Amino acid sequence: MKNKVITIDKAMTFVKDGSSLMMTGFGQSGSPRHLIRALSKTDVKNLHTISDDLGVAEHGFDQTISALVNNKQISKAECCFIGQNPEASRQYIEGTLDIDFIPMGTFAERIRAGGAGIGGFYTKTGIGTVVEEGKETKVINGEKYLLELPLRADVAFLHAYKADKAGNAIFKYTARNYNTIMATAADTVILEAEKIVEIGDIEPDEVQLPGVFVDYVVEAEEDIL
Amino acid sequence: MKNKVITIDKAMTFVKDGSSLMMTGFGQSGSPRHLIRALSKTDVKNLHTISDDLGVAEHGFDQTISALVNNKQISKAECCFIGQNPEASRQYIEGTLDIDFIPMGTFAERIRAGGAGIGGFYTKTGIGTVVEEGKETKVINGEKYLLELPLRADVAFLHAYKADKAGNAIFKYTARNYNTIMATAADTVILEAEKIVEIGDIEPDEVQLPGVFVDYVVEAEEDIL
């Protein structure tokens, strides 16, 4: 197995102006904060982000995706919820940040489809709501469904508790969230890990994300924010 | 959490003549052999089985699904591969066993759809082959896809290495295979486990199949076959 460990500076070279960027995390939980902090210190702009939410703004936890919102590095966001980031709401209502709101289960399923070679799928989520607008519908076994299409990105940022140098990863509790699917749906997948171990130090059955989906591994710094 | 442990005799009462029955296992690996052996000793017939294959017949390993084939308890099978069971091939060519062959990735995805409330999905698998016959096609982003529909069953038999009494389960190596999806796609889900432990004895992050998907847990007997 190949050693995929790179520096965080090297990791930043994969994100360019206008890149589409998936980031894991559900609010505070499992956010790739070290990669995001590094990206917030670059001049990269016009990002098209694909993430559950736009981060948590309260109490100064601004190294989640909120750091990129504050810097106005995002021009277009596909996400599910921004209720924990009033600044994102403000930019959205002002019209400076374009947001496409997607129901969370559909969002997850679209990313999974993007990574699994599924061309589209039918779901009942959103039937009879604004989510249905402009979408194809189909009646299957007497029930109406919406057609939803896959989502992919140029780059994905992931966060693990532990990873071996080949990218096999383990998560803690609710930090697993989008890691398993975003790792499959981006051209370049960069995983930050709180702890990096040697290849062979993780048992095959303990692995929660196969390393074959990961392109690069970055060591998260000791501090949290 | 509720204690879901029942006897294997009680488990057998859920399978009736004509029931549709999912069984995990990929050949020898992860087959719910204890439940299958018990079922092979009942008079239940006309089963509609949904399983990767029809078992391994060689060297007398006839407590995989092959036991049900030998007994002619199956009238209709949806599966991917019968190359390890010549008796199934014989019954199929003779016309006494009706088999619908499904490509394995499509088969897995259809079961997953059945368990996840997905009404159907588009895949490229089988385009231009007999698998395409009679199916709707759709061009998405310039590429042609087949529409595939969900699969569900009345009952599912699963096999775990270890489970707690609430059904949270852990598998070994390649025995995990269909457990994670078949547990979601049947009305009654019965899990046999080589080892049953108390609720709380498995860490939340170690669980590979959430107990909420499992209805009943049966202790596998000490012998293997």
Add this chain to the structure above:
Amino acid sequence: MANYRETIAKNVAPLLKDGDFVNLGVGIPTLVGNFLPEGVDIILHGENGSAGIRGRLAENVYEDADTFLEWERTHKGEMTDYTVGHKDLLDAGSRPITLVPGACNFDIVTSFTMPRGGHLDKTVLGAMQVAQNGDLANWLVPGQMATGMGGAMDILAGTKTVIIATTLTAKNGKPKLLRECTLPLTAVKCVSTVVTEKCIAEIRDERFHIVSMYPGVTEQEIREAIDADVIFDDNMQIMVE
């Protein structure tokens, strides 16, 4: 009716049955967990990836950035477990939680397989408007509130029983139980029961059937507060105080 939020939560609790797998929305629904009778064993779903939530941490580690940062540093990696709290063990509102024995964690795809696939027994959610056909609006006030729908639409798409926990009228006194919703919908024909501080209404045959009332509340008071077809059950029950 000093604390109407607790009154609502207390009256939702008896609707949850032993063994139910339930998702509780933010706000009043979250309080329901405090009022479950002894011996009633409910498994709580957290859509960010938990089954078996015990509840939020008693201590408020989110008081300020320094406190939380210090807490994160001492609750990371292998340092603590699910009974104590961990920086990576949060609820959908990003607050630290603990779990019960037998709980498990999973990824977001598995988490939404649960409601969308019909594996969740019940959900308790708040509402801005409920229509007599069961339509629900609780996510968007055009031009005013823009948070996104989160997981609500998916949870409603597949969950068998949807209980709404809400005040009978809005803060400005306007009815929330209506003939038709005027706000953008979260889901159509999904609501089973509405629990308010004054009455419990079941939705059947496109009407609100009042099955229980708070002591001292009159039928006329309820009729005036609901802008829809209302039927008072012959076998009227009394709500828990």
Add this chain to the structure above:
Amino acid sequence: MANYRETIAKNVAPLLKDGDFVNLGVGIPTLVGNFLPEGVDIILHGENGSAGIRGRLAENVYEDADTFLEWERTHKGEMTDYTVGHKDLLDAGSRPITLVPGACNFDIVTSFTMPRGGHLDKTVLGAMQVAQNGDLANWLVPGQMATGMGGAMDILAGTKTVIIATTLTAKNGKPKLLRECTLPLTAVKCVSTVVTEKCIAEIRDERFHIVSMYPGVTEQEIREAIDADVIFDDNMQIMVE
């Protein structure tokens, strides 16, 4: 050319590059693992749920039912690990295997996300027929062979590079490389390269481009064995003996 199966496998091996994630089909493809050059690090995919297969167990524990049963009893639960073998660690042909350090196991959905989602770099499969447009037939002979397609169609649907390892002609001497397949297809326009015991053919512009030949084999011999449009490369290479 004493052992044509080994000749084919030896000549497939150089087509696999360091770091490739590869699925090897049953038969000749499985032999390829024996001929990888030192230092070439290939991750082998097992469609029943492994990435990082080392190979089958050296000992034949499948000799008879009693031997295997005894082996299962001593290789179960926590008794052994992936370097030794385990009753639940099998390949797609139900044979016990071991894994390399850094290997992992996963469920069937994840396993097929790999090929169908384009995460597998290469696959090496056998063939009954290959057409000059890249169509492949390798799963069904109507009325004679009925095993099912297994995972082949899904692996072919998403894998970037498809290498066929097969004899140039069938046992009865009939060509396998054809203008059009006559047997039911496994997948359309999927084959990149065909490695046989006499030549290596790349498929480009709906023709077989012969890029390498076995020592002593003549162009005429190859032309006669292929019932399709054939072009001999100007820069012809010599196959490994």
